[in-house]
Every structure is written in structure tokens, then in C-alpha cells.
Amino acid sequence: MDDWTEGYIADVDYPQGYYRELTPPFLAFALLAKGIRPPNPSGKLRYCELGAGHGFTCNVVAATHPEAEVWATDFNPSFAANARRLAESAGTPNLKVFDSSFEEFAALDLPSFDVIVLHGIYSWVMAEHRKSIVDFIRDRLAFGGIVYLSYNCLPGWAPILPLRRLLNEMAQRATGTTDERIEKALTEVEGLAALGAAYFDANASARAQLGAIRQMTREYVAHEYFNRIWTPLYHLDVARQMHQAKLTFAASADLAHHVERLCLTEEQQKRIAGIDDLAFRETVRDVFLNQQFRKDIFVRGPERLPVSERRELLLATRFALVVPCNLIEASAEYPQGRYSLDSGPAAEVLGGLAAGPRTLTELISSADAAEFERKVEALVILVGAGRVEVALPAAGDAARAERAKRLNQVILERARHGDQLQALVSPVLGGAVRIDRLHRLFLLGEAQGLSDTASFAYAILMEEAAAKKAQGKPVRPPSPLGILMLAQKFEQEQRPLLAQHGIVEPISA
Numbered sequence: 001m002d003d004w005t006e007g008y009i010a011d012v013d014y015p016q017g018y019y020r021e022l023t024p025p026f027l028a029f030a031l032l033a034k035g036i037r038p039p040n041p042s043g044k045l046r047y048c049e050l051g052a053g054h055g056f057t058c059n060v061v062a063a064t065h066p067e068a069e070v071w072a073t074d075f076n077p078s079f080a081a082n083a084r085r086l087a088e089s090a091g092t093p094n095l096k097v098f099d100s101s102f103e104e105f106a107a108l109d110l111p112s113f114d115v116i117v118l119h120g121i122y123s124w125v126m127a128e129h130r131k132s133i134v135d136f137i138r139d140r141l142a143f144g145g146i147v148y149l150s151y152n153c154l155p156g157w158a159p160i161l162p163l164r165r166l167l168n169e170m171a172q173r174a175t176g177t178t179d180e181r182i183e184k185a186l187t188e189v190e191g192l193a194a195l196g197a198a199y200f201d202a203n204a205s206a207r208a209q210l211g212a213i214r215q216m217t218r219e220y221v222a223h224e225y226f227n228r229i230w231t232p233l234y235h236l237d238v239a240r241q242m243h244q245a246k247l248t249f250a251a252s253a254d255l256a257h258h259v260e261r262l263c264l265t266e267e268q269q270k271r272i273a274g275i276d277d278l279a280f281r282e283t284v285r286d287v288f289l290n291q292q293f294r295k296d297i298f299v300r301g302p303e304r305l306p307v308s309e310r311r312e313l314l315l316a317t318r319f320a321l322v323v324p325c326n327l328i329e330a331s332a333e334y335p336q337g338r339y340s341l342d343s344g345p346a347a348e349v350l351g352g353l354a355a356g357p358r359t360l361t362e363l364i365s366s367a368d369a370a371e372f373e374r375k376v377e378a379l380v381i382l383v384g385a386g387r388v389e390v391a392l393p394a395a396g397d398a399a400r401a402e403r404a405k406r407l408n409q410v411i412l413e414r415a416r417h418g419d420q421l422q423a424l425v426s427p428v429l430g431g432a433v434r435i436d437r438l439h440r441l442f443l444l445g446e447a448q449g450l451s452d453t454a455s456f457a458y459a460i461l462m463e464e465a466a467a468k469k470a471q472g473k474p475v476r477p478p479s480p481l482g483i484l485m486l487a488q489k490f491e492q493e494q495r496p497l498l499a500q501h502g503i504v505e506p507i508s509a
């Protein structure tokens with residue numbers, strides 16, 4: 001095919017997501033927890049994102065890692081232009097963006113990378129491009145370097161494969177824009193289900209999925225269900241492909257998977273412990289969990305850390321709360337039961353972090369090895385559940401503050417026009433935290449020196465509602481009292497955390 005899109009949907013915009021799994025501190029923690037030596041997340045990293053989409057995450061990584069050299073490519077020129085515009089508006093000099101295909105990118109004069117990340121790429125490209133990606137990693141990843149690779153996997157997607165094929169075929173036979181063809185395809189396939197197609201009777205999850213698609217955003221549906229290329233893969237096959245680039249699977253970036261007893265029964269744990277072939281063991285694990293999506297971290301030459309060095313590195317790692325303590329639920333649910341967050345090691349960790357970011361050294365009360373492991377496990381679970389985030393060392397906070405602040409100014413300014421960039425950048429975390437648009441509007445008002453930020457946000461939302469109404473679209477106008485109450489809640493609950501993350505100034509006493 002001579003069209004650069006190669007069947008890739010290019011006329012429906014893709015969400016400008018932020019993915020914390022792509023950030024160096026998160027990746028380093030996932031490896032450290034497993035006892036594998038990670039690259040130093042605050043060092044002079046050479047970092048590369050393949051298929052960066054709109055590039056929000058690589059912008060966050062570049063802004064919060066001023067020492068790093070960040071390279072990113074996406075063959076969609078609109079996405080690449082958007083990524084570059086964000087870096088230019090924020091004045092982030094250490095991000096280089098390209099609109100090259102993987103093959104074109106490989107031909108450029110590139111450094112040898114310490115970290116290569118690909119999110120939502122590997123099962124969405126043709127086999128020949130997967131091969132180019134493997135070649136790229138083999139030629140461009142430094143030894144000791146790491147790769148983050150997420151992909152749709154089997155067996156979880158197996159019952160959905162025919163549904164997806166049907167939707168695609170129907171869409172290809174329909175006319176109009178991608179959006180119109182999606183609508184027609186959904187209606188056609190719903191019609192087949194209503195005619196008593198035995199496939200839907202035999203595969204309840206496919207019927208449920210067909211219903212669920214109607215509730216998903218059109219952008220997500222377009223890219224997940226209507227791209228021509230969509231290949232869920234067995235981990236076994238991915239691991240073999242990565243082996244060709246001299247990589248070994250080292251850890252999951254889905255941190256809940258680090259705690260076996262929460263995911264598998266005792267018998268299941270015993271069964272997979274007896275499988276020597278690591279890639280097959282992971283694949284059987286996916287069968288036990290009916291896994292649909294994997295977030296794998298591979299290493300080129302994994303180095304197992306001595307117990308004492310792992311301990312030292314973890315003790316020096318800093319963590320921060322990202323959800324106010326009073327909003328954290330009493331327990332978190334996993335396939336094999338609940339883990340208590342309001343008692344035991346998790347509660348102690350949360351209590352220790354309430355006043356601000358702390359290293360693990362500051363969170364433990366004794367030199368007892370058992371307490372250390374319990375706290376590490378609690379942190380793995382809390383970070384995995386998105387209640388706590390890994391932070392970079394405090395010594396670099398000031399050096400990271402300026403670029404993070406500039407990027408946040410751009411993010412806040414963009415909140416005026418829409419809700420695309422849904423996170424603010426933290427020099428403390430070396431990443432970003434999700435924050436509602438309304439809260440971003442309060443902060444934008446504040447940055448403009450206004451004291452009544454609730455009225456400022458209300459005026460913007462009212463203007464939008466009026467514009468929609470004029471276009472004949474349904475609108476639910478905002479309530480001024482509701483916004484005022486949310487502004488007060490924001491001050492009490494969110495602001496103290498944002499101050500801990502270095503995103504807003506702390507309130508002086």
C-alpha cells in the first residue's frame with residue numbers, strides 16, 4: 001500500500017493520553033521491586049518513544065527529566081506536529097519529534113537508547129512493522145537498556161476476534177466518514193445479534209462487548225475496533241520476537257501482577273512455578289487470568305541486584321500520595337481477594353506520606369527485613385492502584401521545576417479551549433498527575449491573578465454551553481453554586497497534594 005496510513009485510521013482524532021508506565025521513575029521502580037537493576041531515572045537517559053501519538057507523555061518525560069535526551073516519532077504528521085508544538089510552546093529543548101515511520105526513523109542518525117517505550121503500538125501494526133520495531137530495538141537499544149511494550153494479548157481477546165472482524169467488514173462495506181461508517185457497522189452487527197446469531201449466544205462476552213462499545217468514546221472505538229490492523233498476541237510469541245533483539249522479559253508494569261497471591265490461587269502459583277520456560281510460564285499465567293492486555297518490561301541483559309543493593313536503592317526511592325488520604329478506599333480488590341488499605345503496612349505507608357513525599361527509609365521504623373518487604377509490597381500495591389506514585393530524588397526538585405512549570409502553563413491555557421491534556425506535570429514525581437478540567441480552570445484563573453476562580457471557570461463553561469446551544473446541540477448549563485462548592489472542595493482536598501507535587505506553591509502559614 002503506498003498510502004502512508006497503511007489502513008491506520010487517520011481521520012478520527014486519537015486521545016492525547018498520559019501514560020505513567022512510560023516514565024523512567026515508574027519503570028525503574030517496577031524493575032527494582034523485582035530485583036533487576038534499572039537505568040537511573042534521574043540520570044542522563046537517552047529515551048525514545050515509538051508511535052508517540054500526540055506526544056503528551058514524551059513531553060512530560062522531557063520536561064521532568066532535563067538531563068535526558070528524548071526522541072519521539074509517529075508517522076501521523078498531525079500528531080507529530082501537535083507533539084512538537086507542545087514542546088515549542090513550553091520551551092522544552094530536550095525533546096526531538098519526527099513524523100517518520102519506524103523504518104524511516106531507524107535510518108536517522110540516532111544515539112544508542114537506554115529506554116525505548118511503545119504504548120498501544122505492537123498489536124496495532126502489521127507483522128512487517130513489528131519486525132522493523134524488533135530490528136530497531138536490536139540496533140538502537142544500549143546493552144542494559146530497557147523496553148516498555150504494551151499490547152493486546154491472548155487468550156483474553158479470543159472471543160472478541162470475530163466481533164471485531166465483523167465490525168471491520170461492515171465498516172468497509174459502508175460509505176461516509178469513519179464516524180458514519182462506524183455507526184452503520186454497529187447497527188448492522190447489532191442487527192445480526194438480534195437475528196439470533198449463535199456466535200453471540202455462545203460468546204456472552206462478545207454480546208456484552210457489543211453493548212459496551214456504544215458507551216465508549218468514538219475516538220477510542222475508532223482506534224481499538226476499526227483500524228485495519230489489530231492482532232492480539234500471545235506473550236510467548238512476543239517474548240520470542242524480543243529475544244531476537246537480545247531482550248529478556250523482566251517485569252510487568254502492571255504492578256498488581258507482582259503480588260502472586262492476589263492474582264492466582266495457591267494451586268495456580270504452584271503450577272506455574274514448575275514451568276522453567278519463563279515465556280511459557282507467563283503465557284500460562286495469562287490463561288489463568290484470561291489476560292487481555294499486557295504491559296511488559298524487557299531488558300537487554302537483565303542484571304539481578306544483590307539483595308543488599310536492591311534494599312539500598314529501594315530505601316532511597318521517594319514516594320508521594322496522589323489521592324487525598326480521606327478518599328482512599330478501605331481495601332483494593334484483586335482476582336484472589338481484597339488487600340486492606342486502612343490497616344497494616346498500606347495504612348502505615350499512607351499515614352507516613354500524608355504530610356508529603358517520603359523515601360522508603362523515612363517510611364519504615366526498624367531495620368527488620370520482614371518490615372522492609374511488607375512495606376515494599378504495600379508500595380507496589382499502592383502505586384499499582386494509582387494511590388501513590390513513585391517520585392524522583394528531592395535533590396533534583398529545583399532543577400526540574402522550571403520546565404515543568406512552563407509546560408503546566410501551556411496545559412492550563414489549553415484547558416480554556418477543551419479537555420485534551422488531562423494532567424499536570426510534577427517536578428517531584430518526574431511525571432504527571434491527572435486533574436479534572438474544572439480544577440485546571442481554577443488554576444488558570446489563579447495564574448491570571450484572579451481571586452474568584454469559581455466565577456472565572458463558570459464564565460468559560462457558560463460561554464461553551466451557549467456556543468453548543470447555538471449549534472443546536474443538547475446542553476446542561478453549569479450551576480454557579482455547584483462550581484463554587486467544587487472550588488472549595490478543590491482547595492481543601494486537591495491543593496495540598498498539588499503543593500506536595502510541586503505543581504502549585506504551598507500555602508504560606
Ligand SMILES: C[S@@+](CC[C@H](N)C(=O)[O-])C[C@H]1O[C@@H](n2cnc3c(N)ncnc32)[C@H](O)[C@@H]1O
Nearest residue numbers: 017051052053074075076100101102119120129
Ligand atoms: C494506538 S495509537 C497509540 C498512540 C500512543 N502511543 C498512545 O498510546 O496514545 C498507535 C500510533 O502508532 C502510530 N503508527 C502506526 N504505525 C506506525 C508506523 N509504521 N510508524 C510510525 N508510527 C506508526 C499511529 O499513527 C498512532 O499514533
